[in-house]
Amino acid sequence: MLRPKRSVPLRIIPPDPSRDNPLRELQGRFLRWTLAIGLAEQTANIRRAALDYFLRWCDAHGIQQASQITRGLLEEYQASLHGFRKRNGRPLALNTQATRLHPIRAFCKWLSREGVVESNPAADLQMPRLPRRLPRHVPSVAEVARLLAVPDVATASGVRDRAILEVLYSTGLRRMELVQLQVFDVQVNAGVVMVRGGKGGNDRVVPLGPRAGHWVSAYLANVRSGLAGPIDPGKLFLTDYGEPFAKNRLGDLVKRYLGRARIGAPGACHMLRHACATHMLENGADIRFIQVLLGHADLSTTQVYTQVSISKLREVHACTHPGSMRGNKQGPRLRAL
Numbered sequence: 583m584l585r586p587k588r589s590v591p592l593r594i595i596p597p598d599p600s601r602d603n604p605l606r607e608l609q610g611r612f613l614r615w616t617l618a619i620g621l622a623e624q625t626a627n628i629r630r631a632a633l634d635y636f637l638r639w640c641d642a643h644g645i646q647q648a649s650q651i652t653r654g655l656l657e658e659y660q661a662s663l664h665g666f667r668k669r670n671g672r673p674l675a676l677n678t679q680a681t682r683l684h685p686i687r688a689f690c691k692w693l694s695r696e697g698v699v700e701s702n703p704a705a706d707l708q709m710p711r712l713p714r715r716l717p718r719h720v721p722s723v724a725e726v727a728r729l730l731a732v733p734d735v736a737t738a739s740g741v742r743d744r745a746i747l748e749v750l751y752s753t754g755l756r757r758m759e760l761v762q763l764q765v766f767d768v769q770v771n772a773g774v775v776m777v778r779g780g781k782g783g784n785d786r787v788v789p790l791g792p793r794a795g796h797w798v799s800a801y802l803a804n805v806r807s808g809l810a811g812p813i814d815p816g817k818l819f820l821t822d823y824g825e826p827f828a829k830n831r832l833g834d835l836v837k838r839y840l841g842r843a844r845i846g847a848p849g850a851c852h853m854l855r856h857a858c859a860t861h862m863l864e865n866g867a868d869i870r871f872i873q874v875l876l877g878h879a880d881l882s883t884t885q886v887y888t889q890v891s892i893s894k895l896r897e898v899h900a901c902t903h904p905g906s907m908r909g910n911k912q913g914p915r916l917r918a919l
Contacts, residue, residue, distance in 0.1 A: 600641035719847030752794035754858035
């Protein structure tokens with residue numbers, strides 16, 4: 583049964599003092615060019631947000647012309663990001679600093695290409711060096727099974743939520759990729775999901791396991807039509823209000839189930855993406871197939887899972903290392919030098 587549409591409180595946004603800065607016109611042109619060359623709308627939104635921060639900073643420092651943007655100015659802005667402290671007193675993460683700087687570097691390159699400035703002021707700007715970190719926690723197969731058993735499948739929302747969890751674990755989709763799925767993107771009989779406009783704007787086809795297909799079929803047959811209402815938005819998964827999921831709302835839903843499954847590590851949808859890749863590697867999948875499944879442009883991004891997948895390495899170590907071989911607790915005697 584369709585529930586009344588939620589009332590969203592009106593947010594009062596104070597006027598932006600930099601809205602009349604002449605650099606805003608260049609920002610608009612740059613964002614239109616971003617979309618014109620085929621980059622994803624999400625990329626344009628990320629660039630818009632990063633440039634909003636930068637242009638507000640420029641306006642506060644009296645910068646109103648592109649010619650005033652120099653490498654020294656960019657380094658000063660970079661230092662301000664490094665020194666910034668959030669309300670809790672913590673600095674911005676290096677990833678966040680890089681996310682705010684990369685669009686500015688692209689903007690400066692575009693300014694030079696368009697002849698707005700004589701040379702690219704960001705050409706030699708050194709970006710933050712980001713360490714390649716392992717996922718904080720990858721749930722075991724038993725933990726995932728416990729998680730999948732949490733939704734109450736005697737209810738309509740429980741069937742939908744079980745289907746969501748199964749699709750995330752079966753396909754390794756990113757949160758935004760699942761949110762954007764249309765009904766026709768999932769072909770249960772063929773066992774495939776079409777991911778349209780994934781990261782980098784690329785499409786790909788990924789397999790859908792039979793168990794996940796079963797729950798998607800149950801959701802489509804018994805639940806979704808009751809959520810869609812008279813105006814069907816076409817998205818595969820709908821909230822109790824008949825609306826497409828926002829990415830944050832989907833993350834909150836998965837996080838609640840993780841808590842109820844007593845999996846207390848940080849993360850939500852991405853944790854199931856990690857679990858999908860790691861469990862397949864542990865069962866012998868080639869890393870290049872995992873790369874295609876996850877939609878990674880660079881194999882080095884996928885290789886982090888070879889470090890997470892420790893069980894196979896431990897098994898090989900136990901069978902081959904002289905100090906770990908079964909029946910040899912003390913290891914071989916070492917010849918004196």
